[in-house]
Amino acid sequence: MTLWKNKTVKRLIIIGGGYAGTEVIRQLVLRGISNMQVELISASPFFENTIAGTEVISEKLSPEALRYDLKLLSSYWDFDLTVARVKEVNLDEKIVRLENSQRSYDVLVVATGSTPNFYNVKGAGSAVTGYRISDFEHINHKLKQLASDHPSIIVVGAGYVGLEVAAEIKDFFSSLKKEVELTVVEKMENVLPGFENQLARRMATEALASRGIRIITGRGVKQVAEDRVILEDGDELESDFTIWSGGVKASDLASNIRGASLRDGYVEVDQRLLIKGRSDAFAIGDVAYVSISGSVAQKMAAEALGQAVTVAKNISSILKGEEPGTTHKIDYPLDFPKVLLSLGEGKAMLIFGPQYASIGNVEYFMKRRIDLDEMMSRFPS
Numbered sequence: 001m002t003l004w005k006n007k008t009v010k011r012l013i014i015i016g017g018g019y020a021g022t023e024v025i026r027q028l029v030l031r032g033i034s035n036m037q038v039e040l041i042s043a044s045p046f047f048e049n050t051i052a053g054t055e056v057i058s059e060k061l062s063p064e065a066l067r068y069d070l071k072l073l074s075s076y077w078d079f080d081l082t083v084a085r086v087k088e089v090n091l092d093e094k095i096v097r098l099e100n101s102q103r104s105y106d107v108l109v110v111a112t113g114s115t116p117n118f119y120n121v122k123g124a125g126s127a128v129t130g131y132r133i134s135d136f137e138h139i140n141h142k143l144k145q146l147a148s149d150h151p152s153i154i155v156v157g158a159g160y161v162g163l164e165v166a167a168e169i170k171d172f173f174s175s176l177k178k179e180v181e182l183t184v185v186e187k188m189e190n191v192l193p194g195f196e197n198q199l200a201r202r203m204a205t206e207a208l209a210s211r212g213i214r215i216i217t218g219r220g221v222k223q224v225a226e227d228r229v230i231l232e233d234g235d236e237l238e239s240d241f242t243i244w245s246g247g248v249k250a251s252d253l254a255s256n257i258r259g260a261s262l263r264d265g266y267v268e269v270d271q272r273l274l275i276k277g278r279s280d281a282f283a284i285g286d287v288a289y290v291s292i293s294g295s296v297a298q299k300m301a302a303e304a305l306g307q308a309v310t311v312a313k314n315i316s317s318i319l320k321g322e323e324p325g326t327t328h329k330i331d332y333p334l335d336f337p338k339v340l341l342s343l344g345e346g347k348a349m350l351i352f353g354p355q356y357a358s359i360g361n362v363e364y365f366m367k368r369r370i371d372l373d374e375m376m377s378r379f380p381s
Ligand SMILES: Cc1cc2nc3c(=O)[nH]c(=O)nc-3n(C[C@H](O)[C@H](O)[C@H](O)COP(=O)(O)OP(=O)(O)OC[C@H]3O[C@@H](n4cnc5c(N)ncnc54)[C@H](O)[C@@H]3O)c2cc1C
Pocket: 015, 016, 017, 018, 019, 020, 021, 041, 042, 043, 044, 046, 047, 048, 050, 051, 052, 053, 054, 084, 085, 086, 087, 111, 112, 113, 114, 130, 131, 132, 161, 251, 252, 253, 284, 285, 286, 287, 299, 300, 301, 302, 303, 304, 339, 340, 341, 371
């Protein structure tokens, strides 16, 4: 039985021009696939290299160095680009709906990533988020306004994004030889709650504390007000500027895909990364819930790129009239963290598995090579 026999796939639609979406196209180009029409629909006109983005705060990197124009990419790689937000997908009708138009597809890839999660905390939605490159530009502008006043700044969330944001804020003030009162507040008992590695948690806490950054753990935020942050236990912390790095959830499109099932809000896929129960629609990257052989994929750019390779192989099979048979291997599972996070002052922390962690300049060098050079050199220069 083969569903795909004698079927020529004519139209591939990819939704989302981030790591996963652009990498699917790159992998198809590398495989020399030409007998299909590819359209990328993305809400942003740029690919954004978010993973090196926090360094925009301290001006070690410019926003321009971290963006790639998708229009330019479409001319190099010969695909159609539509810059628009997809409102809804109907998997039964094989239709993608935009604000004022719609498209039909033969094969679909949903790669719309994630979005900040405010967990219904009052006022959090109006705080500046630490998520996109534009957020880091915004933070940098605000720091410049505050620089002369010895400000109090609060970062909510001590995941790796919150810690990187705090480290870069500290670097910004150090470069100006100015003072800042910097506090990171975390609801869970430890920093880096998403990474099961006690050594890494201890080392990160010590490294930031030694730089004068105050870390409060085990206390959630109840409200973000204009000049203060109110904790669940009623305590209030004064703040001239509050940044929300409290975590992520699936992008809004996930709940508007008719015919897909969700797990914790993310799109459920099978081992081939096909949306559960479908034979022509994939979901990858942060928007997907990927669980294979008891292992669950971490929401990471590196994992999103690997998933894109699996999907490109499966699309190649479909084009040859074969069933998509490539099973994904999760390289970045939740229970074996592999991450490099910047701690400022030219140092980064490497976390490798539940027990290993190291901090140093070499780790920072590796992070720069991977997050900047490798990520951006995927595209023609
Ligand atoms: C500050 C920060 C640091 C990070 N550091 C690391 C790191 O060191 N290593 C690592 O591996 N990961 C890191 N991550 C995580 C990594 O950024 C994500 O896992 C990665 O971006 C996921 O890739 P993606 O392609 O799924 O989504 P994204 O890269 O977010 O791309 C999604 C795209 O979809 C578009 N889109 C969304 N909704 C729609 C819609 N409805 N219609 C059309 N287009 C839409 C968006 O505009 C965007 O272009 C970091 C994240 C942050 C925020």
